[in-house]
Amino acid sequence: MCDACGCQTHIHDHDHGHAHAHTHDEAVIVDVNRSLFAANDAMAKSNREHFDEENLVVLNLISSPGSGKTTLLEHTIDRLGGEIRIGVIEGDIETERDAERIRAKGVPAVQLTTGGACHLDASMIHRGFHRLQKEPGGDSLDLLVIENVGNLVCPATFDLGEHQRVVLVSVPEGSDKPAKYPKAFTSSQLFLITKTDLLPYFDFDVAEATREARHLNPGLEVMAFSATTGDGFEAWLDQLRNLVSQKKKP
Amino acid sequence: MHEISLVQGLLQQLHDLAAEHRTARVTKVTMVVGPLSGVVVESFQFGFDILTREDDLVRGAELEIVIPEVSYRCSGCGAVEKTAGQRPRKCSGCGDPILIAEQGMGGDVILQQVEMED
Numbered sequence: 001m002c003d004a005c006g007c008q009t010h011i012h013d014h015d016h017g018h019a020h021a022h023t024h025d026e027a028v029i030v031d032v033n034r035s036l037f038a039a040n041d042a043m044a045k046s047n048r049e050h051f052d053e054e055n056l057v058v059l060n061l062i063s064s065p066g067s068g069k070t071t072l073l074e075h076t077i078d079r080l081g082g083e084i085r086i087g088v089i090e091g092d093i094e095t096e097r098d099a100e101r102i103r104a105k106g107v108p109a110v111q112l113t114t115g116g117a118c119h120l121d122a123s124m125i126h127r128g129f130h131r132l133q134k135e136p137g138g139d140s141l142d143l144l145v146i147e148n149v150g151n152l153v154c155p156a157t158f159d160l161g162e163h164q165r166v167v168l169v170s171v172p173e174g175s176d177k178p179a180k181y182p183k184a185f186t187s188s189q190l191f192l193i194t195k196t197d198l199l200p201y202f203d204f205d206v207a208e209a210t211r212e213a214r215h216l217n218p219g220l221e222v223m224a225f226s227a228t229t230g231d232g233f234e235a236w237l238d239q240l241r242n243l244v245s246q247k248k249k250p
Numbered sequence: 251m252h253e254i255s256l257v258q259g260l261l262q263q264l265h266d267l268a269a270e271h272r273t274a275r276v277t278k279v280t281m282v283v284g285p286l287s288g289v290v291v292e293s294f295q296f297g298f299d300i301l302t303r304e305d306d307l308v309r310g311a312e313l314e315i316v317i318p319e320v321s322y323r324c325s326g327c328g329a330v331e332k333t334a335g336q337r338p339r340k341c342s343g344c345g346d347p348i349l350i351a352e353q354g355m356g357g358d359v360i361l362q363q364v365e366m367e368d
Contacts, residue, residue: 028271028366034263036256036359119252154252157288182337183288186351215347218325 004060040158043122047161051144057243058144060160062175062184065150065169068194068227070098072168073145075227077105079237084244087141089128091120091149098147106137114160119154120146122161142244156183164188164243170195171202175209178216185213185220193224196232253289256359257297261305263361269305273366278312280363284356285320285334294359320356322349 003024035041051058061069070090076080077086087107090098095175099111112124125146132138146162148155167179167188172195176187193206210222223239225232264276268306281299282290295313302308326346331338340347351357 001337027277028273028368029265030364032263032267032364034361036259036263036361038294039259044314046331117252117255119255121255153288157252183286186286215349218348218350 010057032210037157037159040122043126044159044161047126048163050126050129051161051163054141055247056141056144057164057240057247058146058160058162060146060162060165061154061168062148062152062154062155062165062169063150064152064173067148067150067168067170067173069147069168069250070101072192072194073102073147074105074229075230075233075238076145076237077102077107079233080240081105081107081195084240085137085140085142087135087138087144088131089120089125089132089144089146091118091124091147093149108132108141110138111137112148118149118151119158119161120148121158124140125160142247143240152177152181152184156187158183166190166192168192168194169209171198171204174203175205175212178209178213182216188217189219189221191220191222192236195223195226195228196224197226197229252365253293253300254297256289257294257301260298260361261308263366264308267367271366273368274307275361275367276308276311276364276366277367278314278363279308279361280314280316280337280360282316282318282355282358282360283360284318284354286337287359289359291315291317309343313354316362318355320354321352321353322347 028179040153063069073088086107088102088107090102090109090111091114092098092111093114093116095113096111099109102109110128112128114120117224135228146160166187167184171193193209206224223232223235225236227233264279268276283291283294298313302311317334319334321337322331323340323345324346325348326341327344329341329343331342337351338349341349
């Protein structure tokens with residue numbers, strides 16, 4: 001049974017049998033060699049197995065506050081809501097506001113408030129997903145999008161059990177973000193440059209941002225678009241359609 | 251400051267170890283903090299200092315942090331550069347900017363050794 005909520009998930013994240021030595025003054029020295037991420041990674045693995053059993057594609061969106069994660073979701077739901085069943089887990093430090101914005105689009109959404117913590121972790125997602133499944137429509141989804149706490153640093157360190165990690169940088173933030181916050185880019189599979197309708201007003205070099213990100217992670221896929229004007233947005237929607245249809249194949 | 255939650259996880263492990271070995275005090279903790287782990291050593295030390303102050307088992311324990319080297323392989327000429335410091339911006343041999351990090355312990359944070367007393 002899992003400790004988080006009593007469901008029938010088995011978590012194996014403990015290894016026993018440490019080497020240890022007793023010295024003459026009763027000091028005990030134990031060689032542990034255990035990752036501090038081990039507990040989170042074990043829970044993330046169990047989340048991923050759960051998502052796979054449900055044939056669900058799960059994305060983890062990471063960016064600074066204000067990059068347009070929630071707006072991206074609103075426009076995505078407007079465009080794909082009729083063909084793909086989407087659910088959302090929203091992470092914020094406080095307030096239900098983002099989940100309310102998503103529910104207003106008629107999509108099941110759960111808000112996780114971390115109460116100060118700067119990132120979501122796998123056990124929060126485990127509990128959040130159980131809550132989402134109890135929402136109307138939440139038990140039969142094709143795509144689950146997790147919107148992480150707005151922060152380009154801490155969320156990059158915690159696997160949630162997602163299939164793809166998606167990092168966003170909006171044009172007003174500047175094209176130097178990959179070089180400054182490498183972990184978010186080395187750990188992601190997809191890099192979205194958002195608010196491209198603002199390119200005429202900001203000193204943002206799409207080629208430079210792409211180059212810097214690919215220096216860190218040569219396999220990183222890059223897309224640039226404006227969700228508001230729809231320019232370039234179709235590539236993102238096709239990506240989601242492809243991920244969902246691949247998952248449905250036997 | 252995700253370092254605070256990592257230190258909380260560490261303290262839980264230390265309490266489990268102390269219970270397992272029936273010890274009353276932790277005197278030294280040795281951690282390996284990989285340069286690509288996303289963990290800032292100063293923030294981790296700060297979190298350890300603050301949280302252990304409130305913890306009878308670990309209060310006053312020494313924290314030793316070991317930073318392992320990471321190997322970076324140049325995608326151009328194949329040369330391997332090892333450093334425990336910042337990720338190199340380019341290959342020092344051929345100047346190619348695409349360096350592949352061989353993760354190993356470099357991306358991890360590991361509780362390596364604990365010293366305790368009865």
